[in-house]
Amino acid sequence: MAGILEARGLTYRIGKKDILNGLDLTIKKGEIHVIMGVNGTGKTTLASVVMGLGGYQPASGQLLFDGEDITTLSITERAKLGIMLAWQIPASFEGVAVREYLSLGGSNADVPSLLKMVGLSPQQYAGRFVDDSLSGGERKRIELAAVMAMKPKLVVLDEPDSGIDLASTGTITRLIRKFKENGASVLLITHNENMASVGDIVSLLCGGKIVKQGKARQMARFFEKYCKGCEHVGKVEEEKLNG
Ligand SMILES: Nc1ncnc2c1ncn2[C@@H]1O[C@H](COP(=O)(O)OP(=O)(O)O)[C@@H](O)[C@H]1O
Numbered sequence: 744m745a746g747i748l749e750a751r752g753l754t755y756r757i758g759k760k761d762i763l764n765g766l767d768l769t770i771k772k773g774e775i776h777v778i779m780g781v782n783g784t785g786k787t788t789l790a791s792v793v794m795g796l797g798g799y800q801p802a803s804g805q806l807l808f809d810g811e812d813i814t815t816l817s818i819t820e821r822a823k824l825g826i827m828l829a830w831q832i833p834a835s836f837e838g839v840a841v842r843e844y845l846s847l848g849g850s851n852a853d854v855p856s857l858l859k860m861v862g863l864s865p866q867q868y869a870g871r872f873v874d875d876s877l878s879g880g881e882r883k884r885i886e887l888a889a890v891m892a893m894k895p896k897l898v899v900l901d902e903p904d905s906g907i908d909l910a911s912t913g914t915i916t917r918l919i920r921k922f923k924e925n926g927a928s929v930l931l932i933t934h935n936e937n938m939a940s941v942g943d944i945v946s947l948l949c950g951g952k953i954v955k956q957g958k959a960r961q962m963a964r965f966f967e968k969y970c971k972g973c974e975h976v977g978k979v980e981e982e983k984l985n986g
């Protein structure tokens with residue numbers, strides 16, 4: 744299967760420190776690909792480099808999206824190609840009606856079916872407003888529906904269970920599966936083993952590289968055993984990786 748996203752030898756440096764250090768990664772079309780790693784390993788940095796956020800130009804290496812070199816494209820150009828970060832729709836849309844909010848990507852959004860997809864009743868929610876009157880969980884659902892409305896090809900989620908307005912892990916993983924059902928590929932960043940179980944494949948980020956890949960359960964066990972509380976980031980011993 745072809746890779747929707749391929750990172751080849753990606754290096755990203757802050758000062759003299761290589762946060763990403765020759766990272767290779769292939770995300771296949773239609774898969775939910777989880778990246779795990781302890782705090783400070785560079786997960787958010789990787790998401791930022793993939794999104795093309797300002798200032799996150801890699802020092803070397805290449806990013807290919809659907810075969811096209813996107814290494815120097817801006818975040819807007821990448822969004823046009825179908826790469827979207829969940830939960831990063833500008834706050835300037837605060838206060839608009841839910842039905843308008845879901846039509847941000849174009850007027851032909853099927854608002855009722857989008858709301859149903861995220862488990863909200865269209866009758867009850869289409870006329871509500873995107874503001875403090877929504878609970879944290881409702882808001883997360885509506886924001887994800889807005890991303891779905893834009894029909895992304897690759898959705899990047901960075902620690903979707905973090906933040907103040909917690910929705911349950913189960914709710915979030917169900918929503919993530921919806922993206923897959925709709926044909927999108929997903930790059931899911933987490934250090935929560937329960938969340939990682941939604942992944943078709945889990946890659947472990949350590950020392951600026953992907954050091955190990957496997958199925959969710961196997962990787963969760965490895966992470967629990969060797970990575971939790973690890974302070975020597977970047978030095979997972981060979982025998983552990985192969986064990
Ligand atoms: N703007 C910055 N200036 C200096 N160091 C940074 C900056 N942003 C991130 N870092 C460092 O880069 C490393 C990776 O950070 P990050 O990608 O946020 O990790 P994670 O998301 O895995 O917790 C950390 O050591 C962090 O302190």
Ligand SMILES: [Mg+2]
Nearest residue numbers: 786787788902
């Ligand atoms: Mg992070």
